[in-house]
Amino acid sequence: MSTSGCSLVESPMPVANRLFRIIVQSAFLIRLMALMLACASSVGRQLTTGFMLWGVLLGASSFLGLTSRIDAIGFVMRHPALAMIDVAIVVTMLSIEGPDNVLMLATLPTALLVGALFRWTTALPLLVVLELGYFGALAAHGVSVADAPYIMRVGIPFIYLAMAAIGQAINYGTSQLTVAIDALHRAQAEKTAALERARLARDMHDSLGKTLHGISLTAASLPHWIATDSDRASALATQLGAHSEVASQEARTLLTGLRRTETDRPLLDLLVERCSQWSQRTKVLARATAIGLVDVDDETRLCILSVVDEALENVDRHAAADSVQVEVTADSQRLQVSIIDDGVGIAESIDGAVGRARYGLLGMRERAESFAGDLSITRNGSRGTRVLLSLPRNAEERTT
Incomplete structure (x- = not known):
């Protein structure tokens, strides 16, 4: 890879x-x-x-x-x-x-x-x-x-x-x-x-x-x-x-x-295009990679793209980062999307941020929950923030 x-x-x-x-x-x-x-x-x-x-x-x-x-x-x-x-x-x-x-x-x-x-x-x-x-x-x-x-x-x-x-x-x-x-x-x-x-x-x-x-x-x-x-x-x-x-x-x-x-386009192509457009606008390097992903249905695709868009906008507004890594990993059960930056790092939990009317983060979490998934936002070690979206791979699991 x-x-x-x-x-x-x-x-x-x-x-x-x-x-x-x-x-x-x-x-x-x-x-x-x-x-x-x-x-x-x-x-x-x-x-x-x-x-x-x-x-x-x-x-x-x-x-x-x-x-x-x-x-x-x-x-x-x-x-x-x-x-x-x-x-x-x-x-x-x-x-x-x-x-x-x-x-x-x-x-x-x-x-x-x-x-x-x-x-x-x-x-x-x-x-x-x-x-x-x-x-x-x-x-x-x-x-x-x-x-x-x-x-x-x-x-x-x-x-x-x-x-x-x-x-x-x-x-x-x-x-x-x-x-x-x-x-x-x-x-x-x-x-x-x-x-x-x-x-x-x-x-x-x-x-x-x-x-x-x-x-x-x-x-x-x-x-x-x-x-x-x-x-x-x-x-x-x-x-x-x-x-x-x-x-x-x-x-x-x-x-x-x-x-x-x-x-009609693979999810990975769209992620790469999204990263490229964002990088050109913000002058911050963004890369997209994938492990084990074939493709997803339309609803899951829109959910992932929306979360990635919001995460990238938050990096641009708050992180002062030099680079961002978007990585998609998948197996037969789960699909995970992580957005990791090397910026200043989030200063509070997602619950605290949502409680202060951070509607972008609230929308990200609500999208994940609507797919029976979950969203976590944590500090990535001493520097940077890690946004992790986890969704069921099978559409049937989202209705259970």
Whole structure:
């Protein structure tokens, strides 16, 4: 996990991509195990320099495919010429050491990797080179294809072909899984957007719609009262102004709720954006990170964003802080949001602050309690304040 300024922790790999990498890394692991088996079978024998050289080369390439410190798999996929180097090592090893060498087992996963890592247009030439290299190794060691044992004449070439075909199936399957997941995400986003439109329509009907209807009725009667009762007309005009202001506030509330919820965007993106905007305005560094969070429903999202907004405003007004850390952690039971600053620190408990009509803090606590959660505000050691919002992860628990 890493952050920079208001940047977010790196998002997890898509499911299909993780699955693909696990399978490819398994192929590298099989090749590494085959090398270990070849070395074990050679115990007690005189190992040649060539044997050790090929073992080291194949082992090094296998280890690079297994390590997570560098994206060797992605690099090879972007540069197919590197795969040709690996195939060339295998073919050269077969030509020098012979196709009946114990290292032969370590060459079989190469075909699987060729098929899995590349489209067939790239994989096919690599497979042809591997197959021709194998038959060339037979000829180089004086073994006639017609006279070779069946396993060497047919079995090994077929295994190469089958491994490459399995790799291609893996490549195709994971790509289709990616397409299916993307389609599911789009469908979920469309469903969420439809629900949000329905919610907005209900809110407009219940609040803004009624206010505008009242304005319309008042405005319709105003010409009559202007002609018959100027005092009454003046009072109605004043009411129109007041009702117009109410309508304006209701419209802002609806639009603010729509903007802040933004159900088609991940919560983490919104938190990072909120931190960035706040940092630009206050010149105080704010960072957002997350551990174990997938996403939350719309109501929980709005609750979290509202609490974070209020906490950041309190930091700006009272903390004299240099930096703020917003962190979201979640497991299967609870979701916690902590806002930690390095400012002067809160001088009283939340109960004391609420008791002195600190309505912002009261609103934060009431939001938490409305979700069957809790909110605590404490000093963060010798310097700073820690706001901790804890909510149930499952929506069902909020009604119990």
